Amino acid sequence: MLNVDLAFQKLVHLVRPVKETERVSIDAAIGRIAAESVKAPIDLPPFDASAMDGYAVDATGLAHAAEKRFDVIDESLAGRPAASTVSAPGDAVRVFTGASMPAGSNAVVLQEDAVRQGNTMLTSAPIRCDQHVRHRGHDVRRGSEICCRGTRLSHFHLSWFAACGIEDVTVSRRVRVGVFSTGDELVERGNPLEAGQIYDSNRFAINSLLREKAVEACDLGCIPDDPVTIASSLEEASKNTDLLVTSGGVSVGDADFVKEVVDRIGRIEFWKIALKPGKPLAIGTIGDALFFGLPGNPVSAIVTYLLFVAPTIDRLGGCEPAPPLTLTASVNGRVKHSAGRREYLRGTLQSIDGQLVVTPTGDQGSNRLATFADANCLVVVNEDRHDVEDGESVEVILLPDEAAHPMRS
Ligand code: AMP
Ligand code: MG
Numbered sequence: 001m002l003n004v005d006l007a008f009q010k011l012v013h014l015v016r017p018v019k020e021t022e023r024v025s026i027d028a029a030i031g032r033i034a035a036e037s038v039k040a041p042i043d044l045p046p047f048d049a050s051a052m053d054g055y056a057v058d059a060t061g062l063a064h065a066a067e068k069r070f071d072v073i074d075e076s077l078a079g080r081p082a083a084s085t086v087s088a089p090g091d092a093v094r095v096f097t098g099a100s101m102p103a104g105s106n107a108v109v110l111q112e113d114a115v116r117q118g119n120t121m122l123t124s125a126p127i128r129c130d131q132h133v134r135h136r137g138h139d140v141r142r143g144s145e146i147c148c149r150g151t152r153l154s155h156f157h158l159s160w161f162a163a164c165g166i167e168d169v170t171v172s173r174r175v176r177v178g179v180f181s182t183g184d185e186l187v188e189r190g191n192p193l194e195a196g197q198i199y200d201s202n203r204f205a206i207n208s209l210l211r212e213k214a215v216e217a218c219d220l221g222c223i224p225d226d227p228v229t230i231a232s233s234l235e236e237a238s239k240n241t242d243l244l245v246t247s248g249g250v251s252v253g254d255a256d257f258v259k260e261v262v263d264r265i266g267r268i269e270f271w272k273i274a275l276k277p278g279k280p281l282a283i284g285t286i287g288d289a290l291f292f293g294l295p296g297n298p299v300s301a302i303v304t305y306l307l308f309v310a311p312t313i314d315r316l317g318g319c320e321p322a323p324p325l326t327l328t329a330s331v332n333g334r335v336k337h338s339a340g341r342r343e344y345l346r347g348t349l350q351s352i353d354g355q356l357v358v359t360p361t362g363d364q365g366s367n368r369l370a371t372f373a374d375a376n377c378l379v380v381v382n383e384d385r386h387d388v389e390d391g392e393s394v395e396v397i398l399l400p401d402e403a404a405h406p407m408r409s
Contacts, residue, residue: 016316018175020173026161048135049100050101056095057091177215179219203219262286278366283308298366299368299369324398330355335379347376361374
């Protein structure tokens with residue numbers, strides 16, 4: 001059985017990122033991957049601006065003066081700059097947050113530090129040059145890089161682009177992902193269950209998780225346990241997808257044909273990983289498409305999707321996913337574990353009196369979607385460990401939320 005880390009490494013070498021790019025509006029760019037670096041087309045802020053409500057003055061020579069008296073000669077509001085110039089030492093211009101600093105001014109006296117009497121403003125607070133001024137280009141200078149190639153564009157990147165007036169961005173084309181389930185026992189929701197049948201949840205789960213990625217996902221339905229149909233369906237689908245994901249049929253049962261079919265019509269690069277849940281995961285290629293044969297058990301299918309498929313989708317789009325944020329927590333309860341396989345249990349991570357504590361979510365059977373119900377993390381029990389005793393330290397990685405954190409580099 002292949003060690004999990006070795007499997008991650010081997011997989012990285014199989015990925016050929018898509019080459020085509022397209023120009024899209026930033027309105028439609030969430031989750032897309034920047035295919036070029038993006039530079040600020042303007043200084044931000046574009047002018048020296050007041051950071052507070054108050055009075056713009058020339059602070060030169062005023063730092064040590066006791067009480068200071070100013071004539072309020074004009075006002076500058078956000079979007080409505082003052083016409084006047086602060087030209088005499090006693091000039092002040094009423095300013096508000098975001099307003100342009102009038103010519104000749106270089107500091108803002110806080111409204112709270114000022115006493116206003118008609119057109120006179122008095123303050124005894126010290127005034128230093130540059131106080132409460134946001135200088136032009138202080139956030140970013142025109143021409144400097146605000147996003148490098150290969151970045152998955154978040155709400156925050158796109159907001160920054162908007163602030164710079166950027167309308168569209170060059171991104172890699174969407175990765176095309178085809179999803180099949182396999183199994184004679186599977187029934188689509190909305191139909192009654194006959195004897196021995198179950199509802200297809202893996203195809204739903206994978207399609208649902210794919211919605212967190214900016215991919216072109218294609219739900220290709222359910223294939224029966226028939227090698228001929230499996231071969232023709234996968235061959236056909238491989239012609240216009242970058243990645244094919246199936247579930248079921250990769251174990252060693254009499255009706256498990258997927259792996260042997262892919263070995264015939266394409267190539268299985270590796271199969272059987274020292275992983276729990278998810279041991280039968282099969283990874284290979286069919287034509288130019290990458291192939292992931294996820295195990296049929298619903299928990300195994302989801303865990304292997306998170307660990308192997310999700311980061312591969314990022315890489316296909318040209319983005320190197322960040323390694324998962326690994327936290328150390330003490331485990332609440334005893335975890336039975338046999339050395340030799342790496343185990344990813346579902347757990348609930350809490351901070352109790354400032355200490356991270358993780359509680360596994362009950363019987364960890366790989367068929368039990370219930371283990372995901374209250375889970376917010378995966379508890380990693382490494383291959384060299386035996387049973388983990390109550391209170392011992394374990395590593396945990398957070399499960400992705402709607403922000404779609406990559407799970408594994
Ligand atoms: P297999 O690997 O095909 O032997 O499947 C292992 C287990 O997962 C069996 O209990 C299957 O019924 C179940 N299973 C396979 N595919 C799905 C699916 N798409 N949705 C729910 N359960 C499945
Ligand atoms: Mg099956």
